[in-house]
Amino acid sequence: MSHLRGPVVFGLTLLVAACSGGSSPPAGNVATAGAPEAPPPAANNVDTMTGATLAQFSGDAAAGQRVFLQCQSCHAVEAGANRLGPTLHGVVGRQSGGVPGFNYSPANRNAGIIWTPEKLFQYLENPRRVVPGTTMAFAGIGDPRRRADLIAYLATLHD
Ligand code: HEC
Known part of the structure; x- marks a missing residue:
């Protein structure tokens, strides 16, 4: 068995390196790396895994700006400013x-999604x-209130 160990560990390392694009991914991504991918929800379907809906929350943009700290290593909010991820100016x-x-x-290019608040949620x-x-x-944000706050903030990022 021990002869299998090296290649398996090496393969996982490669996979993680390939997914992270050179930056450190938040913990949680590693666990799903290599898992078989289920078909996604339809582009216009907005059902969450927990059943929470955006309408259940009022959305606090000021609190959402603090949640956005998790995004800003990869996403700028100014128009035309792409980082590792595309600008989120006008994303909603x-x-x-x-x-x-x-x-x-x-x-992502072929997803056919309109980033409505509900789809972002x-x-x-x-x-x-x-x-x-x-x-x-x-990995995502499990707390629906924090997502709702974040989306209220994202909705302010337009001309
Ligand atoms: C580790 C870097 C990273 C982090 C952190 C990150 N993103 Fe992204 N994001 C990306 C990349 C890269 C893409 C493009 C993905 C692709 O092309 O498959 C992307 C794409 C997106 C898109 C789709 C944009 C479009 O034009 O279709 C949205 C929306 C988005 N991110 C929102 C967020 C939000 C909100 C957060 C914080 C909660 C976040 N991202 C955190 C890297 C990141």
């Missing part, structure tokens, strides 16, 4: 894959469930 209401000049994965719970194959190395 935007077509998925729609930022000019950003090199999306085919999964579903997506940010578990991005890989909603866009299987995304290169966004982010």
